[in-house]
Every structure is written in structure tokens, then in C-alpha cells.
Amino acid sequence: xxxxxxxxxxxxxxxxxxxxLFHSPNRPSVYGPxxxxxxxxxPVMRWLERLGxxxxxxxxxxxxxxxxxxxxxxxxxxxxxxxxxSGAYREDAAECLHRELVEEVAEVGLPGLAGDVRGLGFAPVxxxxxxxGPVPGKPYRQVRRFEIHDLxxxxxxxxxxxxxxxxxxxxxxxxxxxLATAAEIAQGRAGRVLVAPQSAxxxxxxxxxxxxxxxx
Numbered sequence: 001x002x003x004x005x006x007x008x009x010x011x012x013x014x015x016x017x018x019x020x021l022f023h024s025p026n027r028p029s030v031y032g033p034x035x036x037x038x039x040x041x042x043p044v045m046r047w048l049e050r051l052g053x054x055x056x057x058x059x060x061x062x063x064x065x066x067x068x069x070x071x072x073x074x075x076x077x078x079x080x081x082x083x084x085x086s087g088a089y090r091e092d093a094a095e096c097l098h099r100e101l102v103e104e105v106a107e108v109g110l111p112g113l114a115g116d117v118r119g120l121g122f123a124p125v126x127x128x129x130x131x132x133g134p135v136p137g138k139p140y141r142q143v144r145r146f147e148i149h150d151l152x153x154x155x156x157x158x159x160x161x162x163x164x165x166x167x168x169x170x171x172x173x174x175x176x177x178x179l180a181t182a183a184e185i186a187q188g189r190a191g192r193v194l195v196a197p198q199s200a201x202x203x204x205x206x207x208x209x210x211x212x213x214x215x216x
Contacts (some may be wrong), residue, residue, distance in 0.1 A: 002140040003077055003132055004056065006069040007084065009093040009147045010035035011101070012125060012202045015166045019185065019202050021195065022104055023176035031178050032196030033148075036100040038068045044089035051076040071140065077132075093147050094122055105165075108176035113164050119157035122149040128201050146201050 010033040013020040021031035040048065045066075055070040068090065072080055084090065091099070098117055105113045124147065131143040153159045169177040184190040185199045188209040197209045 001074045002071050003074055004069075004071050004135070004138075004140050004142045005077075005080070005144070006037060006056075006142075007145040008035060008037045008069075009096040009100075009149060010198065010201065011097050011122070011149055011151055013151050013162055013165055014202075015162075015170075015179065017181050018166070018170070018179035019182070019199070020165050020169050021178050021180050021190075021199060022108055023178075024196065025107055027196070029192070030194045030196050031180070031190065032199050033202055034101055034104050035097055038091045038096050039066045039099075040068055040091075041066070041089040044083070047083075048080075051080060053080070074132075074141075077143070093124070093149055097122055097149060101161075105161075108168075110164065110168060110177075113161055116157035116161040116164075119155050120161065121152035121154060121158065123152055124149055126201070126205060128205055130207070146198060148201050 012033065019033070022034050024030045024032055052073045053070055053076070054072075055065070055067060057065075057067070057069075068084075098120065101117045101120070102114050105111065105117070126148050128146045128148070129143070130145075132141040135142050151158060151162055153162055165177065166179065169179040178190055178193065180190040180195055180199070182203045185195050185203055186209075188195050188197065195209075197207055197211055200207050200209065
């Protein structure tokens with residue numbers, strides 16, 4: 001049997017009861033927390049291939065190379081988990097969030113904030129592991145891991161980035177940012193836009209809404 005895995009780090013940026021959510025470029029009118037899938041490094045590539053790992057990429061392509069999102073034989077899951085927990089030849093959460101934020105602040109129309117990303121610190125909030133469980137209409141099971149981190153505002157860069165994102169989301173200065181309340185996250189909708197189901201992990205340990213239909 002085959003298992004699809006997706007291991008990611010997500011960033012919680014909170015202002016009172018509001019959470020900053022970014023528009024997903026791959027899903028029109030869907031907003032979710034910044035962050036993304038961990039990447040692995042080339043020295044472990046052949047070992048992952050021997051486990052039977054196959055990357056799962058969206059049609060958009062090369063920026064998803066070396067993502068820890070793909071397919072494994074069930075028999076390889078124990079060895080894969082041991083390797084991931086070791087931290088060897090893969091991004092840690094800080095590396096993943098730094099890389100993703102540089103890309104995502106530009107995508108939402110605020111490239112001027114990218115200079116503040118390098119000095120950011122993060123604090124772990126929770127880790128949620130889902131599965132292995134069935135995927136409707138698919139011939140495989142799925143395991144997903146979400147590491148949620150808070151943005152630390154103990155540095156000037158952290159204060160500036162948080163303030164810039166919150167202000168843009170609240171005032172509508174960036175069309176690709178929203179400030180969603182906990183109630184809107186639980187409902188799965190903020191005004192006319194959809195809130196991605198994984199956003200629920202910003203406020204708790206369980207998914208509150210079903211998955212959106214897959215892209216393919």
C-alpha cells in the first residue's frame with residue numbers, strides 16, 4: 001500500500017482575535033497561514049529513493065523540487081519518521097519559515113518586508129499529526145504533519161514585520177492578505193473568501209472543516 005506524506009511548518013501571526021492569512025496562489029479565493037512544506041537536501045536524496053519516495057508536485061513546477069510532500073510504500077514509513085525526527089539533511093522549522101516568508105510577502109504585494117525576514121525568531125506552539133487515513137477517491141492513505149509556530153516580536157525586525165502584515169491585512173492595503181477571526185476560521189469562510197482547513201491548527205489541535213477538493 002502507498003502512503004502520501006506532507007510535512008509542513010505554519011506561522012501564526014496574531015493580533016487580538018485576528019489571524020493574518022495569506023492568499024494561496026494555487027487556490028483562487030482561499031486564504032491560509034503563511035508557511036509551507038519542509039525541503040530536504042541532496043545528500044539524502046538517494047536514501048529517500050531507496051525507500052521508494054516519489055515527490056508529488058503541483059503543475060506549477062520547479063519551486064516544489066525537494067519538497068517533503070510525496071508518496072512512500074507503507075513499509076518505509078517507520079524509517080522515514082526516524083529520519084525526519086533526526087533532523088538530518090532537511091530544513092528545520094526556522095529555515096522553512098524564513099524561506100517561505102521571503103517568497104510569500106512578495107507574492108502578497110509587500111516585497112519591502114522581505115528584508116525583515118532574515119532576523120526573525122519563532123516559538124513552537126503545537127505539532128499536529130493526521131493519519132494515516134483514507135483519502136476519498138484516491139488509491140492511497142495519507143499522513144500529514146503540521147508544526148505551528150508563533151512569530152516572535154523580540155527583535156526590531158519581528159516587530160516591523162508583524163506590524164506591517166497586520167496593518168496591511170486590516171486596512172486592505174494588500175489584496176492578498178486578510179485578518180480572520182477565530183470564529184471565521186472555525187466557519188471556514190471570511191466574508192466572500194474561503195479559509196483553508198489547516199488554519200484551524202492556529203487555534204486548536206483538530207481540523208474543524210473538511211479538506212477542499214484536490215487540484216488533481
